[in-house]
Amino acid sequence: MICCPNCFNSPNLKEHILEKGFTDNCDFCSSIDIKCIEVSDLYDMFSPLINLYREAERGIDYYDNDEPPGENLPDVINHDWEIFSEEFDYDKMNDFFEELVNYNYHSKDFEPINLYGFWVDGNELDYSVENLWDDLSDHLKKERRFIISNERIENILSRLPFALERTYTEIPAGTEFYRARVGPDDADEKWRPFPRKEMGAPPLEKTQGGRANPPGIPFLYLANSISTAISEVRPWKGAYVSVGMFRASELLKVIDLTGLFYISDPFGISELGFLVEDNALLRRLSKELSEPINPSKSQVEYVPSQFLTEFIRDKGYHGIIYPSALDSGKNIVLFDDKLTTCRNVKLFCVNDIKYKHSRVIKERSAAKRFK
Numbered sequence: 001m002i003c004c005p006n007c008f009n010s011p012n013l014k015e016h017i018l019e020k021g022f023t024d025n026c027d028f029c030s031s032i033d034i035k036c037i038e039v040s041d042l043y044d045m046f047s048p049l050i051n052l053y054r055e056a057e058r059g060i061d062y063y064d065n066d067e068p069p070g071e072n073l074p075d076v077i078n079h080d081w082e083i084f085s086e087e088f089d090y091d092k093m094n095d096f097f098e099e100l101v102n103y104n105y106h107s108k109d110f111e112p113i114n115l116y117g118f119w120v121d122g123n124e125l126d127y128s129v130e131n132l133w134d135d136l137s138d139h140l141k142k143e144r145r146f147i148i149s150n151e152r153i154e155n156i157l158s159r160l161p162f163a164l165e166r167t168y169t170e171i172p173a174g175t176e177f178y179r180a181r182v183g184p185d186d187a188d189e190k191w192r193p194f195p196r197k198e199m200g201a202p203p204l205e206k207t208q209g210g211r212a213n214p215p216g217i218p219f220l221y222l223a224n225s226i227s228t229a230i231s232e233v234r235p236w237k238g239a240y241v242s243v244g245m246f247r248a249s250e251l252l253k254v255i256d257l258t259g260l261f262y263i264s265d266p267f268g269i270s271e272l273g274f275l276v277e278d279n280a281l282l283r284r285l286s287k288e289l290s291e292p293i294n295p296s297k298s299q300v301e302y303v304p305s306q307f308l309t310e311f312i313r314d315k316g317y318h319g320i321i322y323p324s325a326l327d328s329g330k331n332i333v334l335f336d337d338k339l340t341t342c343r344n345v346k347l348f349c350v351n352d353i354k355y356k357h358s359r360v361i362k363e364r365s366a367a368k369r370f371k
């Protein structure tokens with residue numbers, strides 16, 4: 001069976017087919033008279049992707065009477081990477097994968113791939129993001145605070161600059177951001193917001209540790225909309241909030257952690273497995289930066305995200321964009337508050353706050369459900 005460039009989303013895969021293909025009618029979409037390629041000839045392009053997964057193992061991933069975790073391989077790959085285009089006939093997805101791996105089975109000495117088994121993430125068992133973050137976290141919190149002396153973590157950090165480069169983005173000079181502060185206290189008497197000079201980063205001596213900054217080193221936390229800026233200071237109903245508009249005074253070179261997947265095209269990338277691991281670490285950092293500071297938690301909890309932020313700063317970037325956990329907008333932390341200037345400040349009142357909730361019920365384990 002043959003497929004064509006229109007079957008896929010990946011620019012690298014499309015290019016590969018255009019280069020190696022022959023003109024024919026595609027078996028998987030309605031394209032005719034187009035460059036096509038035998039599905040089996042794409043195996044080498046697909047194998048790094050397939051190698052990101054392994055079959056769930058009894059005794060490790062699940063026990064005798066449990067339903068194994070995971071999904072069949074075509075579904076796992078399709079869900080995680082959305083490789084097929086809208087033109088592709090999804091009823092033929094399993095045919096596609098059968099053709100892809102059968103060739104491999106017959107022509108080389110590989111073990112047959114059990115497409116319809118239960119597939120889960122990772123080749124190795126210590127490959128998960130949780131382990132990665134926990135290792136870094138434990139090392140910084142319990143062993144070394146400022147210098148890494150652990151080979152595995154050093155290895156990951158030495159690769160991280162490449163992952164950072166792929167999340168790099170530039171924000172043009174003149175772009176507007178917002179920063180909010182609850183108050184001032186006499187807002188309902190004077191109807192005036194804080195003055196511009198009081199809307200920037202706090203002075204050194206008053207700087208508390210944040211998600212990104214260590215105590216005593218002020219960073220400027222901004223948002224891309226007024227509502228996100230207001231949500232981030234978690235005001236109460238009826239509170240007055242001053243919102244400053246800041247304008248970038250030069251081109252800002254930043255890391256953008258708001259994308260869900262930082263690998264937009266998984267085909268034709270060398271060392272895909274390493275990239276996935278590095279990106280997992282960045283996704284975790286993104287999550288850690290988004291969550292509001294919990295005053296009852298020890299300052300030590302924020303050391304790992306402060307460390308990674310310092311690592312990013314050290315590579316010459318101006319800041320990090322990360323999602324807001326309190327609003328649908330984005331936040332940006334800038335390491336130097338002189339990169340923007342506050343142009344005006346306006347006073348707002350919080351008219352209403354909506355909380356959404358759901359009842360917490362203890363999750364029953366898979367084991368109990370299937371016994």
Ligand SMILES: [Zn+2]
Nearest residue numbers: 004007026029
């Ligand atoms: Zn096609």
